[in-house]
Amino acid sequence: MKILLTCFLLLFFSMSVIGADLALYTGPTNPGWISNASCRREADDMIKGLKGIFASINDYGDGLEKDLGEWAKKRTGDKKPDVIILACGTTPSSLYPFPNKQPDGSVVENFIYDGNVVINIADWIFYMSYEGGVRSPDNGAAGAANIFNIPGLSFGSRNNNMKVNANGKKYLPSLKDFVTDRPWHLEQFQGTDWEVTTFAEAGPNDADPAVAVHKKTNGIIAALIQKAWPDPAPTDDNRGEVVVEFVKNWLSEKIKLGLSVESGGKLSTSWGSIKSF
Template sequence: MSETGEQGLKNIMDINADMWSDGTAIKPTKDGKKYTPTLKAFTSARTFKEAQIDDPWEVEVVFGDNGKGFLDPAIVHDTETDGRIGIAYQVPGDDALPRGEVFTEMIDNFLFEVLGPQSVDPNKKVTTTWAQIKSDY
């Protein structure tokens, strides 16, 4: 269990959801094959459950599922804040899974296509903000 425990997702997303789904066989979806070619079939322990994703959240894209609404990897989108949460390979203790590669594909192939390049406001960067805070003292 993570440091946030079973309340973690509920607190982060402010919805009544859980991710307990031990032994869920996951296969890549059509979008999974398109955007995350490294993703292969695996068994997930903690999936998003599509039926539990409530407003203002929506399921944005599913890369892998069990055909019954258990999702991993997937990205959910907050329609109020425009924030996103993505998960991939919610399997404890298996460092052989290509998590990094799949997350990179999720970002590079899907999010870049959906969002396009994003500009960075240098005044909102952590180092700039920290320097300004320190100079005020």
């Protein structure tokens, strides 16, 4: 009887927590923000650190942008909180056609508003692409503004001296005080459908890293260490570690997969309370 109970619990556990998929985009970087070599190193750290957390991990480099877009489409509507990490700090046209050719209903917007997760490091989130090794016509600030559905949204340089807060110390132990270049402008999220959690701040209205959760759809957008830091020493570069800690410590705490009676036995997502502090 104990053996049967153990087997049942193991089966239930595997069905409950395994299933979400992860994709990394490691295509050409904007080299002033993160070099291709740094991107590769930090992406490898992410893959190593997140192995076993996801049912599958796919790494899409230059020339595989179309495949990443198809990956996102297939996981939109699959009832699981899948994750895309933009490890190169750029957004390929297969997710969001540049320059702002699809301000509403893009692949990445549909993916996020289906309750999935996008994580960005380095350059201004959704700003541009470098696929093929050539800088695209920029989406500019409008890229993020369109995807967040917040007119005029900016991540422009402002108060940049970030001090790790209690949230950062709890969830991102590798995060240190640093100078960002693309802070979140927190006042622009007031009165919107997004609730923002900060991990380091420079005064009441500027933060980096931070994460926003859509109150109605549970979609998540995180921008972590948006700093022009092309070639730091490997021992100094903590971007990969911070992403791993964010997923393991914060995201895994907020997202729980379980079998619900209401869903007829299908995987459903239950969310813990998410607060900004």
